Amino acid sequence: MNYKDTLEKIEKKLDGEALLGDLVKVQSNPFKILIATMLSARTRDSTAEKITESLFKKYNTPKTMSEADIKDLEQVIRKSGYYKQKAKRIKETSTIIHEKYKDNVPNDFEKLVNLPGVGPKTANCVLVFAFNIPALAVDTHMHRIPNRLGWIKTKTPEQSEEALKKILPINLWLQATRTLVRFGQQLCIPTYPRCNICPVEDFCAKDFTMEEEMRKKRKEAAKRKAKRENTKK
Numbered sequence: 001m002n003y004k005d006t007l008e009k010i011e012k013k014l015d016g017e018a019l020l021g022d023l024v025k026v027q028s029n030p031f032k033i034l035i036a037t038m039l040s041a042r043t044r045d046s047t048a049e050k051i052t053e054s055l056f057k058k059y060n061t062p063k064t065m066s067e068a069d070i071k072d073l074e075q076v077i078r079k080s081g082y083y084k085q086k087a088k089r090i091k092e093t094s095t096i097i098h099e100k101y102k103d104n105v106p107n108d109f110e111k112l113v114n115l116p117g118v119g120p121k122t123a124n125c126v127l128v129f130a131f132n133i134p135a136l137a138v139d140t141h142m143h144r145i146p147n148r149l150g151w152i153k154t155k156t157p158e159q160s161e162e163a164l165k166k167i168l169p170i171n172l173w174l175q176a177t178r179t180l181v182r183f184g185q186q187l188c189i190p191t192y193p194r195c196n197i198c199p200v201e202d203f204c205a206k207d208f209t210m211e212e213e214m215r216k217k218r219k220e221a222a223k224r225k226a227k228r229e230n231t232k233k
């Protein structure tokens, strides 16, 4: 089965939208999409969604976010991983968007990655979800699923991005990002993928090398910890 057919088969089976897809549906607000993406790093999508909503109830423009008290920002987003660092970067980024870009989030990769706290993954998410510009936003799902499917064989999200760019035609980048992220949240989930109801099971290599290596590393780390504790006694 080709990539397009696989993505379409998966799409038909999915419910709703991913965090960013939901934001796009409700209102296409590039600033909100940028901040939601920054907040979603090392945070569950459902938690990031709630935090984004609370944050935007208080501060919904680059200007108000840039003027926010840093302690209050930290308090509102405290359930997000690395919240202190994120609060600082959100405030700095909002200031630049307000002052330098006149409240408009730039739709340019280089300009985006120059904002504090915005890496290539966040920049690509913003291009895809806020501006419909083809890009591959390779997060944990986009790294894991193509490896499981047997499309690529890589060890890091960066390698996956390069490998996917080589195999997927550019007109599938948007669709791949939007579909596989949701697929990873609903069916091809990290720990116990729901292969029994997966629409592409017959075409999947079920390559779980990545998970096996991770399990092995965790086991070794646990053994080392137990050994250290035993020697202390």
Ligand code: SF4
Pocket (backbone or CB within 6 Å): 148, 149, 187, 188, 189, 193, 194, 195, 198, 199, 200, 201, 204, 205, 206
């Ligand atoms: S068969 Fe299982 S591992 Fe393969 S894509 Fe479907 S859910 Fe993921």
